[in-house]
Amino acid sequence: MEVMSHSSSFLLPAGETSAKRYALIVLNQNIPCFTPLLWEHAKLRLCADGGANRIYDELPLFFPREDALLIRNRYKPDVIKGDMDSIRPDVLHFYLSLGTKVIDESHDQDTTDLDKCILFIRDSPLNQESSKLQILATGALGGRFDHEAGNLNVLYRYPDTRITLLSDDCLIQLLPKTHRHEIHIQPSLLGPHCGLIPIGAPSAKTTTTGLQWDLTDTEMRFGGLVSTSNLVKGEKITVKSDSDLLWTISIKKQDSNKTLRSG
Numbered sequence: 001m002e003v004m005s006h007s008s009s010f011l012l013p014a015g016e017t018s019a020k021r022y023a024l025i026v027l028n029q030n031i032p033c034f035t036p037l038l039w040e041h042a043k044l045r046l047c048a049d050g051g052a053n054r055i056y057d058e059l060p061l062f063f064p065r066e067d068a069l070l071i072r073n074r075y076k077p078d079v080i081k082g083d084m085d086s087i088r089p090d091v092l093h094f095y096l097s098l099g100t101k102v103i104d105e106s107h108d109q110d111t112t113d114l115d116k117c118i119l120f121i122r123d124s125p126l127n128q129e130s131s132k133l134q135i136l137a138t139g140a141l142g143g144r145f146d147h148e149a150g151n152l153n154v155l156y157r158y159p160d161t162r163i164t165l166l167s168d169d170c171l172i173q174l175l176p177k178t179h180r181h182e183i184h185i186q187p188s189l190l191g192p193h194c195g196l197i198p199i200g201a202p203s204a205k206t207t208t209t210g211l212q213w214d215l216t217d218t219e220m221r222f223g224g225l226v227s228t229s230n231l232v233k234g235e236k237i238t239v240k241s242d243s244d245l246l247w248t249i250s251i252k253k254q255d256s257n258k259t260l261r262s263g
């Protein structure tokens with residue numbers, strides 16, 4: 001069984017990052033403080049419908065000494081895609097005038113705006129067979145539970161795409177059962193709180209190393225044991241399971257000067 005390696009080096013301040021290729025999707029929920037950093041290094045920048053309002057309204061607040069218009073011009077999304085029922089008309093016109101590509105899929109009321117953005121990235125010429133884009137989605141957690149559940153569902157809909165859901169407080173990734181997993185932690189950025197959640201189906205056997213409460217061929221299921229409030233002990237965690245699991249780990253609060261330093 002192949003090993004899938006996970007690292008969160010995208011959260012490292014500028015200058016400390018190794019080469020990595022990802023697309024960023026901004027969802028319609030509070031923008032995490034590290035968003036400018038992620039934006040700077042993204043190969044593609046998308047807003048899911050009302051996510052554009054967040055970029056427009058909240059990004060200038062991170063730079064109180066700079067002119068809001070300059071910030072809005074600097075952080076121009078490549079694409080705004082969705083069913084367009086949440087983006088404000090003034091925001092839509094502003095980004096249209098900057099040349100952002102706007103894709104209105106209001107005819108599709110069966111998939112979420114996050115789904116729509118993921119399909120755009122998967123079909124992009126930047127997403128090469130030899131070098132697939134990872135996807136980071138900010139604002140995926142906190143707020144309406146139906147939206148959160150829909151966001152988790154996209155991890156299961158596209159299990160062969162590396163998708164990380166982010167909020168200010170934590171990240172979530174899918175660990176497919178087809179692989180053994182090595183998760184590399186930067187202790188200055190992540191942890192110590194973590195969880196392994198068998199959300200799609202129960203797991204008869206999960207084995208881990210590197211956690212305070214490791215599992216050894218342990219059963220996990222809703223209604224029984226799920227591993228929440230666990231703690232990472234070191235910089236490397238391994239996970240092997242007979243079921244797809246969600247991995248979540250807390251994100252440490254950063255020095256805001258460091259987080260916003262973009263290049």
Ligand SMILES: Nc1ncnc2c1ncn2[C@@H]1O[C@H](COP(=O)(O)OP(=O)(O)OP(=O)(O)O)[C@@H](O)[C@H]1O
Nearest residue numbers: 027028048049050086112113114140142143144147
């Ligand atoms: N409160 C929230 N918590 C988590 N994710 C959210 C939240 N609100 C929006 N999102 C994410 O951002 C995307 C865009 O949000 P937006 O508000 O534009 O969606 P929407 O389709 O208009 O939602 P709805 O019509 O159900 O209110 C959603 O598809 C979802 O992935």
Ligand SMILES: Cc1ncc(C[n+]2csc(CCO)c2C)c(N)n1
Nearest residue numbers: 049082083084108109110111112113
């Ligand atoms: C069974 C079922 N439940 C809910 C919806 C509604 N819905 C799901 S995704 C979406 C688009 C949101 O931007 C909407 C309106 C549906 N179609 N089918």
